[in-house]
Amino acid sequence: MKMIKELLEGAKALGACRKIDGIDTLDQLVELYESPQGREFCAERSYPSRQQWTGIRDHWGGEELSKRNIYIDAAAGRCVCNPGTVVAVGSGTCLHATLSGADEMQRIIALCGANVTICAENYAVFEVINDGTASVAVTKDATVVEL
Known part of the structure; x- marks a missing residue:
């Protein structure tokens, strides 16, 4: 709870809206982060910071975060298939995403x-949000739509 409170106070100091009120679980925090407004807010303000991402990893642990498709400094390569939303953070993170349908x-x-490779096929529709520091390689067939 302390980590959530610190993250929300930081967001409020940066001008976050009232959507942060009442957030008190990791699942609620992730849902807010993955919302269009949450992604826009965080991207525009580079929030959370690199140091805060490390704190998030240390607080909840890699296993708990991976259940929510969040990989922070994940040393071993991670593979996901049609994850919905996946977050890869840190130069030690190697993520391979297979997208199909x-x-x-x-x-x-x-x-x-982060280092990310994407293989997309079979009419997959996807979007990549890159903070400009990550390495993202995409292989796709002619049926795929990349937004």
Whole structure:
């Protein structure tokens, strides 16, 4: 709870809206982060900072975060298939995402030097959000839509 409070206070100091009120679980925090407004707010302000991402990892642990498709300094290569939304943070993180089919739009968020490879096929629709420091390589067939 203390970590959530610190993150929300930091966001409020940066001008976050009232959507942060009442957030008190990791799942609620992740849901807010992955919302369009949350992604926009965080991207415009580079929030959380690299140091805060490390604190998040240390607080909740890699296993708990990986259940929510969040990988912070994940030393071993991680593979995900149609994750919905996945977050890769840190230069030590190597993520391979396989995207197939149009059942759900996929979103890959690559931050703080993460290394991401994407293989997309079979009418997959996806978006990559890169903070400009991550390495993202995409292989796709002619049916794929990249937003």
